[in-house]
Amino acid sequence: MSEDVSRVSPSRLATYATCPRKYEYDKEWSVESPEESRRYLDRGLAYHGAIEDTCAWATDQPESPTDDEIQTYAHEAIERRWDEHADRDEYASDAQFAYDRQVAIAGVDAYFAAAGLEHARNSVEQEGWLTCDRGDVHLRGRVDNIVRTDEGLQIIDYKGSLSGIVSGRTHNRIEAHHAGEEYHASILKSVFQAATYIEGAKATEHYEPGMDIEFTFYGVLYNVDRTPGHDGISVEVTGKSRDVGWIYEAHEDTIWSLIDDCYTGIVDGEFTPEPWEEIHENACGDCSYQGMCGDYIGAEVSLDD
Known part of the structure; x- marks a missing residue:
C-alpha cells in the first residue's frame, strides 16, 4: 500500500457525517472552537494514560501480577497521570478540581477491581495504530487496548460514558440514516470505529x-454516585461495557456504504451541507461554528423573514 494514500480516522468520518461544513471548519481550516474547554479532554487523557500504563506494566512482568499488585500500580498511575494532564486553570474552583480528580481516580480503581484485571494481564497492545483498506477507502485509527481472549481478540475503546454509543436499542437507526428516512449521525462515530478497528x-x-x-466500548465513568459528608463529597464510580461487534456484523454493508460516502466527500473536498434541512434541524444547535457559518446564518435570516 502506497504511503501517499489519504487515510482518514473514524472521528473525521463522523464529523463529516454530522455536517460537511463543520468538518471543513474543524479539520480543513483548523478553526479553534471558541467554546472548547480542555477540562474533559484532560480528564480523559489522565484515565486513558493510567489504563495504558497499567496494562503495559502488567504484561511486562516476568510473572503474572496479583490483583493487589495491579490495583496498587493502577492507583498510583492515575494519580501520576492526573498531575501530568489536569490543569487547575480549566476549573471554576478548587473544589471542582478536587472533585474531578476524585472521580477520575475512583473510575480507574473501579475498572481494575473488575474487568480491568484480566484486561491488564492479557493485553497485547496499548494505544496502537490500526489501518484498514477496503477498496478505495483507507482508514487509520488509534486503538486503546487489544486483549487476547479464549476466542480471539477483544478491542477496547475507553469512554467516560456510553452516551451516543450505538446499542441494541438504537442499531436500526443506522439503516434509517443511510436510507435518508431519519437523521442519526450521532451514533455513526461508534460504528465507524467498529469497522476500522475490527477490520x-x-x-x-x-x-x-x-x-x-x-x-467493546467501556464507559469508565458510566455511573457516579455522590455522597455529601462533613469532609466534603465522596464518590463511588462504576464502569460498564458495551459490545458492538455484533452490530457491525449485522449492518456491515450499510456501514461501509456510509463510510465510502463520507470518505469520498472528504477526499474530493465536497463540504456543502447535505441534506441541509436535517443538518440544520439536528446538528446546528450544538455547533460552535454558528457565528462564522454562512449556511447557518443564511438559514436563520430566511427563517426570520
Missing part, C-alpha cells in the same frame, strides 16, 4: 485466521 485488527500480527474479534 484493522485482522491486519495485525495478533490475528490468526478464524479468530473471533469483539469490539
Whole structure:
C-alpha cells in the first residue's frame, strides 16, 4: 500500500457525517472552537494514560501480577497521570478540581477491581495504530487496548460514558440514516470505529485466521454516585461495557456504504451541507461554528423573514 494514500480516522468520518461544513471548519481550516474547554479532554487523557500504563506494566512482568499488585500500580498511575494532564486553570474552583480528580481516580480503581484485571494481564497492545483498506477507502485509527481472549481478540475503546454509543436499542437507526428516512449521525462515530478497528485488527500480527474479534466500548465513568459528608463529597464510580461487534456484523454493508460516502466527500473536498434541512434541524444547535457559518446564518435570516 502506497504511503501517499489519504487515510482518514473514524472521528473525521463522523464529523463529516454530522455536517460537511463543520468538518471543513474543524479539520480543513483548523478553526479553534471558541467554546472548547480542555477540562474533559484532560480528564480523559489522565484515565486513558493510567489504563495504558497499567496494562503495559502488567504484561511486562516476568510473572503474572496479583490483583493487589495491579490495583496498587493502577492507583498510583492515575494519580501520576492526573498531575501530568489536569490543569487547575480549566476549573471554576478548587473544589471542582478536587472533585474531578476524585472521580477520575475512583473510575480507574473501579475498572481494575473488575474487568480491568484480566484486561491488564492479557493485553497485547496499548494505544496502537490500526489501518484498514477496503477498496478505495483507507482508514487509520488509534486503538486503546487489544486483549487476547479464549476466542480471539477483544478491542477496547475507553469512554467516560456510553452516551451516543450505538446499542441494541438504537442499531436500526443506522439503516434509517443511510436510507435518508431519519437523521442519526450521532451514533455513526461508534460504528465507524467498529469497522476500522475490527477490520484493522485482522491486519495485525495478533490475528490468526478464524479468530473471533469483539469490539467493546467501556464507559469508565458510566455511573457516579455522590455522597455529601462533613469532609466534603465522596464518590463511588462504576464502569460498564458495551459490545458492538455484533452490530457491525449485522449492518456491515450499510456501514461501509456510509463510510465510502463520507470518505469520498472528504477526499474530493465536497463540504456543502447535505441534506441541509436535517443538518440544520439536528446538528446546528450544538455547533460552535454558528457565528462564522454562512449556511447557518443564511438559514436563520430566511427563517426570520
